Amino acid sequence: xxxxxxxxxxxxxxxxxxxxxxxxxxxxxxxxxxxxxxxxxxxxxxxxxxxxxxxxxxxxxxxxxxxxxxxxxxxxxxxxxxxxxxxxxxxxxxxxxxxxxxxxxxxxxxxxxxxxxxxxxxxxxxxxxxxxxxxxxxxxxxxxxxxxxxxxxxxxxxxxxxxxxxxxxxxxxxxxxxxxxxxxxxxxxxxxxxxxxxxxxxxxxxxxxxxxxxxxxxxxxxxxxxxxxxxxxxxxxxxxxxxxxxxxxxxxxxxxxxxxxxxxxxxxxxxxxxxxxxxxxxxxxxxxxxxxxxxxxxxxxxxxxxxxxxxxxxxxxx
Amino acid sequence: xxxxxxxxxxxxxxxxxxxxxxxxxxxxxxxxxxxxxxxxxxxxxxxxxxxxxxxxxxxxxxxxxxxxxxxxxxxxxxxxxxxxxxxxxxxxxxxxxxxxxxxxxxxxxxxxxxxxxxxxxxxxxxxxxxxxxxxxxxxxxxxxxxxxxxxxxxxxxxxxxxxxxxxxxxxxxxxxxxxxxxxxxxxxxxxxxxxxxxxxxxxxxxxxxxxxxxxxxxxxxxxxxxxxxxxxxxxxxxxxxxxxxxxxxxxxxxxxxxxxxxxxxxxxxxxxxxxxxxxxxxxxxxxxxxxxxxxxxxxxxxxxxxxxxxxxxxxxxxxxxxxxxxxxxxxxxxxxxxxxxxxxxxxxxxxxxxxxxxxxxxxxxxxxxxxxxxxxxxxxxxxxxxxxxxxxxxxxxxxxxxxxxxxxxxxxxxxxxxxxxxxxxx
Numbered sequence: 253x254x255x256x257x258x259x260x261x262x263x264x265x266x267x268x269x270x271x272x273x274x275x276x277x278x279x280x281x282x283x284x285x286x287x288x289x290x291x292x293x294x295x296x297x298x299x300x301x302x303x304x305x306x307x308x309x310x311x312x313x314x315x316x317x318x319x320x321x322x323x324x325x326x327x328x329x330x331x332x333x334x335x336x337x338x339x340x341x342x343x344x345x346x347x348x349x350x351x352x353x354x355x356x357x358x359x360x361x362x363x364x365x366x367x368x369x370x371x372x373x374x375x376x377x378x379x380x381x382x383x384x385x386x387x388x389x390x391x392x393x394x395x396x397x398x399x400x401x402x403x404x405x406x407x408x409x410x411x412x413x414x415x416x417x418x419x420x421x422x423x424x425x426x427x428x429x430x431x432x433x434x435x436x437x438x439x440x441x442x443x444x445x446x447x448x449x450x451x452x453x454x455x456x457x458x459x460x461x462x463x464x465x466x467x468x469x470x471x472x473x474x475x476x477x478x479x480x481x482x483x484x485x486x487x488x489x490x491x492x493x494x495x496x497x498x499x500x501x502x503x504x505x506x507x508x509x510x511x512x513x514x515x516x517x518x519x520x521x522x523x524x525x526x527x528x529x530x531x532x533x534x535x536x537x538x539x540x541x542x543x544x545x546x547x548x549x550x551x552x553x554x555x556x557x558x559x560x561x562x563x564x565x566x567x568x569x570x
Numbered sequence: 571x572x573x574x575x576x577x578x579x580x581x582x583x584x585x586x587x588x589x590x591x592x593x594x595x596x597x598x599x600x601x602x603x604x605x606x607x608x609x610x611x612x613x614x615x616x617x618x619x620x621x622x623x624x625x626x627x628x629x630x631x632x633x634x635x636x637x638x639x640x641x642x643x644x645x646x647x648x649x650x651x652x653x654x655x656x657x658x659x660x661x662x663x664x665x666x667x668x669x670x671x672x673x674x675x676x677x678x679x680x681x682x683x684x685x686x687x688x689x690x691x692x693x694x695x696x697x698x699x700x701x702x703x704x705x706x707x708x709x710x711x712x713x714x715x716x717x718x719x720x721x722x723x724x725x726x727x728x729x730x731x732x733x734x735x736x737x738x739x740x741x742x743x744x745x746x747x748x749x750x751x752x753x754x755x756x757x758x759x760x761x762x763x764x765x766x767x768x769x770x771x772x773x774x775x776x777x778x779x780x781x782x783x784x785x786x787x788x789x790x791x792x793x794x795x796x797x798x799x800x801x802x803x804x805x806x807x808x809x810x811x812x813x814x815x816x817x818x819x820x821x822x823x824x825x826x827x828x829x830x831x832x833x834x835x836x837x838x839x840x841x842x843x844x845x846x847x848x849x850x851x852x853x854x855x856x857x858x859x860x861x862x863x864x865x866x867x868x869x870x871x872x873x874x875x876x877x878x879x880x881x882x883x884x885x886x887x888x889x890x891x892x893x894x895x896x897x898x899x900x901x902x903x904x905x906x907x908x909x910x911x912x913x914x915x916x917x918x919x920x921x922x923x924x925x926x927x928x929x930x931x932x933x934x935x936x937x938x939x940x941x942x943x944x945x946x947x948x949x950x951x952x953x954x955x956x957x958x959x960x961x962x963x964x965x966x967x968x969x970x971x972x973x974x975x976x977x978x979x980x981x982x983x984x985x986x987x988x989x990x991x992x993x994x995x996x
Contacts, residue, residue: 264771343887363889364773365843384891385773424773448776449767 255554259371259378262387263428271429275397278543278550285546292323294553298355300324304381305331305361310516311381315358318548324356342366346373355559356552377555382421391515392425394547398540399470402511407434412465414440415474415496415523418447422515423474427453440464442496444485461496465505473498473514473524489522499525511536573597573614574989582625583940584927587919594624596946599989604940619950622983625922626938627659627947628903629929631827632803633878637683639668643968644880649900650688652965654993656901657982659947660691660937665702666724672697672708674716681717689992693719693933698737698748704728707737710746719933722749722803725850727785729755731792738798747932749801752785752810753851762891763852768837774890779807779854786810790817790824799823801932805871806832806854808861815870825932827873830906831897833863835972845886845893847972849877867916872928876903880968898966902973908953908980918953946989955981
């Protein structure tokens with residue numbers, strides 16, 4: 253067994269071999285998805301609950317579809333409108349949910365660390381679908397799979413992550429994952445959107461887009477998270493686009509075969525020019541969405557295997 | 571007339587800065603004399619200290635007793651017992667209760683409750699502005715007459731400098747002590763940790779350590795303007811120290827404190843979102859911690875306090891950003907502070923200068939000394955006795971200590987208040 257994790261809370265605690273195991277499995281799921289080969293036995297009899305304390309369409313549907321393709325019984329709980337509004341604490345919600353005996357719990361929460369906290373209180377496998385500004389592991393894994401398929405490898409690449417790094421859990425998980433796989437990471441952002449101490453993580457830090465993009469293999473754009481900003485981080489969207497938006501001119505500094513990625517949803521004309529996003533020779537944005545389902549299938553498959561193994565071990569002990 | 575004679579004691583004298591074996595004679599709740607050898611005093615009850623440390627009791631400035639308002643978190647009875655067990659003989663209580671202690675009537679309630687329930691001295695602080703809202707000053711004169719020993723809006727900063735300067739000016743005319751919280755409110759708004767690598771890794775909103783210096787600089791300028799008597803409750807960063815040193819050198823009436831948590835823990839202790847390590851201001855980098863420890867040893871920072879802040883489980887078992895700030899500290903103040911002694915960063919007389927003598931001086935009390943005429947508020951402790959802290963055994967009603975499970979050294983054997991033993995077996 254090369255994937256030992258009980259939960260998928262972040263990339264931080266994954267070992268490189270666990271990442272590779274997961275990506276290999278996801279790769280085969282991606283192929284089977286394309287061929288229409290079903291695997292409804294993998295999670296048959298298991299219950300998956302999607303608990304989203306924060307709005308999401310893409311990630312939630314991706315997890316839902318992944319669960320359904322593997323035969324799980326999937327339930328969506330929109331937590332924004334529910335008991336939280338009635339004053340229930342996160343831990344009480346977790347205990348209530350735990351009493352319903354789910355097997356897989358997919359959680360998104362606006363606060364960093366909230367999914368870790370919840371995972372301590374339940375007996376099922378927990379998948380972090382994004383916690384505050386902390387981690388979004390399945391996004392980093394699907395990005396990794398997309399890169400690996402496009403570039404043929406996931407090591408010794410020069411990768412630029414550009415934009416609102418400060419508010420981005422996607423950036424944190426990607427920095428962690430790409431660093432573990434021994435890539436060269438360049439971070440490009442206006443200083444107001446660059447968290448402090450990033451050089452300590454082994455990243456190169458740039459304030460200038462042209463310099464930062466020089467000769468990179470991968471350009472990863474981030475969404476400007478307007479909803480997380482309390483106060484002015486940038487003077488205006490048009491100035492931001494002028495200085496940090498990805499257009500053909502800036503992209504010309506990257507390698508000629510560099511791929512362009514974006515976790516979505518995109519703000520066209522703010523962080524990325526529409527023609528770049530739609531350029532099928534450069535943009536892998538649609539492939540990222542496709543890989544998202546495959547990666548989530550693989551993650552749930554592996555966690556379910558570990559869950560079943562630990563449950564049968566417990567039964568034997570009894 | 572009752573006489574007590576502490577013999578064979580390791581006397582920790584923060585005035586003479588000595589640490590030597592001797593005896594101490596106490597009569598009618600007051601210290602009579604210090605001896606190098608054991609004198610013969612007729613009729614005295616002899617307490618053989620067996621070579622353990624005898625020091626002036628700790629005076630802890632800034633203790634939150636959650637009365638009125640949140641007695642389920644801490645009461646005068648539970649805080650008093652916790653203080654006795656921790657070697658704290660005087661607690662100076664914070665006014666950030668519900669409601670705030672901002673009128674003589676509420677202050678009298680607090681004093682009555684304290685007198686009835688707490689075995690240690692309780693000296694209350696009062697709010698500097700009504701409702702701690704930073705708009706109108708409280709009745710500083712009446713509150714002082716009613717027993718308020720200092721004025722503070724606790725962890726709230728008075729942002730309106732006109733309001734603050736008037737309050738300082740008025741306080742000066744009464745020689746009232748003002749205690750300030752030095753955190754620039756704009757910069758620190760919404761922050762849960764100190765900014766830096768750790769904050770970035772955990773995705774938590776951080777505040778630059780510079781926010782402390784900015785607020786201190788502002789307050790120093792206002793002191794130059796008003797001449798008030800001022801104490802910065804917690805100075806926790808290296809960058810604030812030169813400003814403090816300069817202000818003292820320029821003869822301003824300023825002192826500074828630091829919580830024992832900032833002296834013994836750093837930002838990395840938060841680890842995987844452990845909310846019991848969420849304090850205000852947030853824990854700092856190791857460099858800052860070491861600089862502040864040195865400042866205490868040098869006497870630049872005058873006072874060590876526990877910043878005792880009880881919180882129930884419900885307010886702590888939350889995602890880090892939502893969790894309440896603060897840690898209980900009355901019972902761990904001494905063993906935590908002794909970590910600095912065991913690390914050979916400070917000696918015991920200097921430690922008690924910061925724990926007992928300087929707070930007494932600041933509050934113009936006779937306590938905190940082993941001198942004739944001083945009240946016999948004393949603690950006997952074994953600085954080496956090892957133990958592992960179990961938070962469920964704390965006497966505080968709230969158990970939110972960052973030291974749960976920590977290996978510590980230093981046990982209080984006995985606590986005396988005005989010559990009366992309130993902790994330990996006779």
